[in-house]
Amino acid sequence: MRGDAMTEPQLLHEAVVIERIQESPVIFTLRLSFTDPELQAGYRFEPGQFNMVGLYGVGQSPISIVSDPQDERLLDHTIRGLGRVTLGLSRLAAGDRVGLRGPYGRGWPLAQAQGRDIVLITGGLGCAPAVSVIRYVLRRRERFGYLTILQGVKHADDLIWRRQYAQWSAFPDVHVGLAADVGAPGWFGVVGPVTALFDQAPIRAGSLVMMCGPEIMMRVVAAELVRRGIDENDMWLSMERNMHCATGLCGHCQIGPHFVCRDGPVFRYPELKALLGERGF
Amino acid sequence: MAATGFLLRSHLQDLLDALVAVGYRCVGPQVRDGAVCYDTLREAADLPWGWRDAQNPGTYRLRQTGGAYAFAWANGPQGLKPLLFAPRELLQTSIRAPDGGLRFAAPVASVGAMAVVGVRACDLAALRLLDQHFIGGFVPDPHYAARRADLFLIAVHCSHPAATCFCVSTGDGPRAEQGFDLALGETEAGFVVFAGSAAGAGLAERLPLRPAQAAEEAFVDAALADAVKAQTRSLPSRDLRAGLFGNLRHPRWEAVASRCLSCGNCTAVCPTCFCHGEGEEVAADGASSARYRQWDSCFTQEHSAIHGMVIRADTRQRYRQWLTHKLGSWHGQYGRSGCVGCGRCITWCPVGIDITEEAAAVCAGTP
Ligand SMILES: Cc1cc2nc3c(=O)[nH]c(=O)nc-3n(C[C@H](O)[C@H](O)[C@H](O)COP(=O)(O)OP(=O)(O)OC[C@H]3O[C@@H](n4cnc5c(N)ncnc54)[C@H](O)[C@@H]3O)c2cc1C
Ligand code: SF4
Ligand code: SF4
Ligand code: FES
Numbered sequence: 001m002r003g004d005a006m007t008e009p010q011l012l013h014e015a016v017v018i019e020r021i022q023e024s025p026v027i028f029t030l031r032l033s034f035t036d037p038e039l040q041a042g043y044r045f046e047p048g049q050f051n052m053v054g055l056y057g058v059g060q061s062p063i064s065i066v067s068d069p070q071d072e073r074l075l076d077h078t079i080r081g082l083g084r085v086t087l088g089l090s091r092l093a094a095g096d097r098v099g100l101r102g103p104y105g106r107g108w109p110l111a112q113a114q115g116r117d118i119v120l121i122t123g124g125l126g127c128a129p130a131v132s133v134i135r136y137v138l139r140r141r142e143r144f145g146y147l148t149i150l151q152g153v154k155h156a157d158d159l160i161w162r163r164q165y166a167q168w169s170a171f172p173d174v175h176v177g178l179a180a181d182v183g184a185p186g187w188f189g190v191v192g193p194v195t196a197l198f199d200q201a202p203i204r205a206g207s208l209v210m211m212c213g214p215e216i217m218m219r220v221v222a223a224e225l226v227r228r229g230i231d232e233n234d235m236w237l238s239m240e241r242n243m244h245c246a247t248g249l250c251g252h253c254q255i256g257p258h259f260v261c262r263d264g265p266v267f268r269y270p271e272l273k274a275l276l277g278e279r280g281f
Numbered sequence: 282m283a284a285t286g287f288l289l290r291s292h293l294q295d296l297l298d299a300l301v302a303v304g305y306r307c308v309g310p311q312v313r314d315g316a317v318c319y320d321t322l323r324e325a326a327d328l329p330w331g332w333r334d335a336q337n338p339g340t341y342r343l344r345q346t347g348g349a350y351a352f353a354w355a356n357g358p359q360g361l362k363p364l365l366f367a368p369r370e371l372l373q374t375s376i377r378a379p380d381g382g383l384r385f386a387a388p389v390a391s392v393g394a395m396a397v398v399g400v401r402a403c404d405l406a407a408l409r410l411l412d413q414h415f416i417g418g419f420v421p422d423p424h425y426a427a428r429r430a431d432l433f434l435i436a437v438h439c440s441h442p443a444a445t446c447f448c449v450s451t452g453d454g455p456r457a458e459q460g461f462d463l464a465l466g467e468t469e470a471g472f473v474v475f476a477g478s479a480a481g482a483g484l485a486e487r488l489p490l491r492p493a494q495a496a497e498e499a500f501v502d503a504a505l506a507d508a509v510k511a512q513t514r515s516l517p518s519r520d521l522r523a524g525l526f527g528n529l530r531h532p533r534w535e536a537v538a539s540r541c542l543s544c545g546n547c548t549a550v551c552p553t554c555f556c557h558g559e560g561e562e563v564a565a566d567g568a569s570s571a572r573y574r575q576w577d578s579c580f581t582q583e584h585s586a587i588h589g590m591v592i593r594a595d596t597r598q599r600y601r602q603w604l605t606h607k608l609g610s611w612h613g614q615y616g617r618s619g620c621v622g623c624g625r626c627i628t629w630c631p632v633g634i635d636i637t638e639e640a641a642a643v644c645a646g647t648p
Contacts, residue, residue, distance in 0.1 A: 008387040008423070009420040009421070009422070009423070010372055010373060010387060010572075011373060011385055011386075011387040012373065012375070012383075012385045013385065014382065014383045014384070014385070035382075054375075056375055056377055056383055056570060057375070057377075057561060057563040057567070057570040058561060059559075059560070059561050060559075060572075082588045082589075083588055095381075096381060097381050097382060097383045098383075099375065099383055099385060240587060241585075241587065241592070242583075242584065242585055242586055242587050242592070244557075244558055244559040244574075245559060245574075247418075247419075247420040247422075248418050248419065248420060249414070249415065249418070249420070249422055249555070249557070250556060250557050250558065250559065250574070250577070251555055251556035251557070251577070251579070252556070252558070252577075252584060252585070254606065254610070256526075256605075256609075256610050256613070257610040257611075257612070257613025257614050258613075259614075262418070262419065274526065278529065279598065280592065280593050280597075280598030280599075280601060280602060281592070281602070
């Protein structure tokens with residue numbers, strides 16, 4: 001964060017939409033850049049961290065940063081248009097302005113992942129925080145071991161970004177597995193829960209696991225991985241909660257003692273184990 | 282702590298005048314709408330002289346006894362919280378130029394130095410927790426910090442706890458032990474004065490104090506000892522993490538939820554509850570927009586809503602969140618329970634739910 005974060009921790013800064021990309025009927029990417037070149041040049045983040053993106057007169061939403069941390073020109077935000085802020089953002093075009101503040105939170109443990117196999121397990125309707133990791137690893141292929149990407153969806157039709165999965169699986173030492181609880185004609189993946197992919201996937205002891213998606217799914221997956229010899233301390237989860245401030249003050253994002261905006265959104269599994277998937281937390 | 286001196290009751294106005302002379306706006310307890318509330322205080326005569334309170338689960342009554350004391354009552358609904366963490370605060374303004382350009386500013390209101398008279402031990406403990414939350418974290422809150430910076434605190438040792446008070450069991454009262462500039466122990470004739478900081482000692486020098494007599498100090502000690510004995514409520518332990526998180530499915534949660542209205546009164550009067558929500562208000566001409574924050578409560582639906590789902594959809598989960606946070610998760614966040622035993626949530630709950638009873642019921646049987 002900038003030096004003035006101490007006195008103006010919540011201040012938005014103007015950013016301009018450089019490009020807007022439609023990824024699927026409801027998903028789009030805004031490529032943003034701070035209009036203050038100094039601010040843009042000094043901005044540093046880690047995959048898994050997020051920004052608060054402010055739509056003038058409407059509000060602010062926490063959105064993961066999916067561009068590469070070494071790209072000094074652009075900050076990519078891939079967004080699903082759902083409610084007031086995100087649908088408003090979906091109507092923006094190149095040249096439009098937004099407010100931006102961040103980055104916030106703790107990102108993925110990429111330093112720890114160096115030289116190791118990585119297993120990424122995602123569930124539900126796409127998962128922006130996971131995309132940032134996949135791209136990061138693929139751009140630095142030699143620094144990491146085998147990359148396994150497992151994605152589970154409820155219904156086969158829910159799978160978005162089919163194209164991306166195909167592209168990713170073309171990289172060396174990458175395994176992609178797709179599962180749908182409910183199949184559909186032409187479904188090329190497995191029918192069943194995401195854990196049904198584990199037998200075919202190269203999940204080796206010593207792998208570092210990163211997950212995001214429904215909490216019940218993550219709880220089931222974590223238990224299954226423990227059975228397969230993965231150390232609980234090598235499992236990391238990205239969490240989602242209501243957020244207003246992103247600075248550990250408003251209290252909305254709490255899970256037990258954790259403030260997701262500050263202590264997360266990425267957590268080590270043992271930190272959350274007791275409350276993961278526990279309704280009401 | 283050795284007494285600094287004794288201030289005759291007739292000289293209490295000198296204390297307010299001395300504070301004003303060194304630049305403070307004085308705030309103190311006064312009877313407003315049937316309750317003791319904090320408001321700007323100019324005349325010592327406006328303090329709640331002779332008033333006594335009766336507090337019980339769901340009820341609060343004041344009566345005038347004609348007695349000589351100004352502070353013979355336990356805390357009303359407000360603590361220091363509303364004075365430092367304002368119920369509503371402007372966070373940011375956005376201005377949109379005709380070309381679509383956006384300019385943002387984050388003004389911090391200048392509030393000036395404030396002296397608060399009559400602060401109780403439980404509220405000093407709550408203040409330490411609010412300090413940890415709002416200015417001890419990695420991103421200090423500039424609004425709270427501005428109000429906190431020039432704060433002069435005049436505590437009063439609590440001699441008349443309410444039936445709802447349980448600060449003895451949380452370790453936070455009734456004697457004001459730390460965190461004040463001056464503390465007063467009230468007697469029939471006036472106040473034994475204790476200085477708790479250099480600023481407090483400096484102010485004491487401006488007051489017409491005479492030495493405190495041993496009998497006056499003993500009277501204050503005896504009143505505090507009586508106040509300890511008068512408390513009947515207590516929490517089962519100062520750390521209830523195991524008892525609460527080990528009993529998340531206890532039937533008591535369902536039972537309390539059947540009474541709880543999810544109104545959020547408890548969180549509003551609690552001196553340590555810090556939750557707030559942010560919202561945007563656009564000016565009529567559309568050229569500017571303001572972002573405000575406002576007190577929020579974990580008892581509302583919006584508090585935990587994420588798109589397409591509400592994490593805490595029912596009252597059982599909300600009451601459980603409140604209690605497990607207040608008496609449990611606070612330990613992980615701020616090193617102690619978030620409850621200072623002020624009893625406000627018991628008094629101001631419209632249906633009289635008692636946090637000490639609920640905690641005891643859920644934790645019963647857990648060591
Ligand atoms: C750390 C983090 C990273 C995220 N990254 C992305 C991302 O990269 N791409 C993406 O499309 N979405 C992401 N989300 C979800 C996104 O923030 C919400 O979809 C968005 O806030 C919804 O706001 P809205 O006004 O459009 O919806 P509404 O339903 O109108 O929102 C109303 C209110 O609910 C809150 N809210 C609703 N849903 C969420 C939610 N899921 N998380 C937090 N607050 C919510 C909003 O802050 C707002 O106060 C992320 C969420 C978190 C917590
Ligand atoms: S939980 Fe109740 S008794 Fe404890 S500090 Fe808050 S209002 Fe006071
Ligand atoms: S416990 Fe009482 S004050 Fe708190 S939300 Fe329930 S009914 Fe309201
Ligand atoms: S979003 Fe406000 S405390 Fe985390």
